[in-house]
Amino acid sequence: MSAPQPHALAVAGSIATALADPQPWVAEPPGNGRIWPQSLAGGAAGIALLHIERAHSGHGDPATAHAWLHVAASGALTAAANAGLFFGAPALAFVTHAAADDSGRYRGALARLDDAVMTLTRTRLTAAHARIDCGERPEMKEFDLIRGLAGLGAYHFRRHPDHPITGEVLSYLVRLTEPLPAGGELPPWWTSVAPNGEPSSDYPHGHGNLGMSHGICSALALLSLAVIRNAGVAGVKEAIEAICGWTDTWRQHDDAGPWWPGYITHDQACTQRVDPSQRPRPSWCYGISGTARAQQLAGMALGDHTRKQAAEAAMLATLRDPAQLDRLPEIGLCHGTAGLLQAAWWMAADAHTSQISAELPNLAHRLTEQLSRSLPGPELLDGAAGAALALHTIGTGIAPASRWDTFLLLA
Secondary structure (H helix, E strand, O other), rough: OOOOHHHHHHHHHHHHHHHOOOHHHHHHOOOOOOOOOOOOOHHHHHHHHHHHHHHHHOOOHHHHHHHHHHOOOOOOOOOOOOEEEEEOOHHHHHHHHHHHOOHHHHOOHHHHHHHHHHHHHHHHHHHHHHHHHOOOOOOHHHOOOOOOOHHHHHHHHHHHHOOOOHHHHHHHHHHOOOOOOOOOOOOOOOOOOOOOOOOOOOOOEEEEEEEOOOHHHHHHHHHHHHOOOOOOOOHHHHHHHHHHHHHHHHHHEEEEEOOOOOEEEHHHHHHHHOHHHHHHOOOOOOOOHHHHHHHHHHHHHOOOOHHHHHHHHHHHHHHHHHHHHHHOOOOOOOOHHHHHHHHHHHHHHHHOOOHHHHHHHHHHHHHHHHHHOOOOEEEEEEEOHHHHHHHHHHHOOOOOOOOEEEEEEOO
């Protein structure tokens, strides 16, 4: 889908070689607070994805992928209230499905994991619908990608797009966009909590979150992907239009191009004003990497070429602005250059011009230079494994064979 970049592929291979043996990780896991084996963000499950992708694409050893998956499946597995796409049974199910692909391998393990994830999903759906029935506002963890139903929906959409549970999650996300009885001017996904996900006296009226990781852009991306792949449900296009209408209200413009704030406070909603200093860094979690891709997907789903082109213009302006790129000193998928690279690669693949694609080699070079100057941790979301996956994508020039970046809702 793009010209291969041999140097990027070589760097990705070097990282994978350094992370080939899981035993040092088992003996002394990284002390970053996310060391549970089933953590997609910081545990063995995330590092397994690197080796799974390399094995599927013919650049790695399936035995290495299996060894990391074995470590990821060790220890206590949770499907409790804290489980989600990035942690616990859903995370392990996502990685196991990526490893199995269409081979039929891990069939028994996947069946047990599916049972756990479906039970968890239906419990969450029941609570979410009860909350809506009461006319209350949601917490972020109800619907977001990291902990909520958008993340669980991403797993089901990848694992079994035609299963009823996938439609149930999509239907919930549609209902999330429908006005609450006493909603006033605030959108129905306006949360009751602070941006950290907890109640706070600093946010007595909650906030509206636009981010891909914790905000409404995750719902926008998943609903749009469902339409693009003909897996939509009743009301899905209206839901996409409702989200787009709100995000359009908050789209800003400056000398560096279009951008969207990460979140909106109640005071800002009342004054309809966002300070220019609130432009977020161009990361996946809250910045252009996530929001522009979600907008591009929405444009594709709705056949809205103006929206699609505006999203691509936002990404292109960022890639051409050294000041914006300098705001990403980190390497990772969540907060750093790897996330921007993976999002830009997909946006280039779906763009009608080659302008974004022309900027990708420079961005890949920037990431390899950052890696040469740092000693990043091994983890997927903020560390070397995620950077290697982004470099592997641009290095091969083809879409991920394992579709690993479904967990970012980039594709």
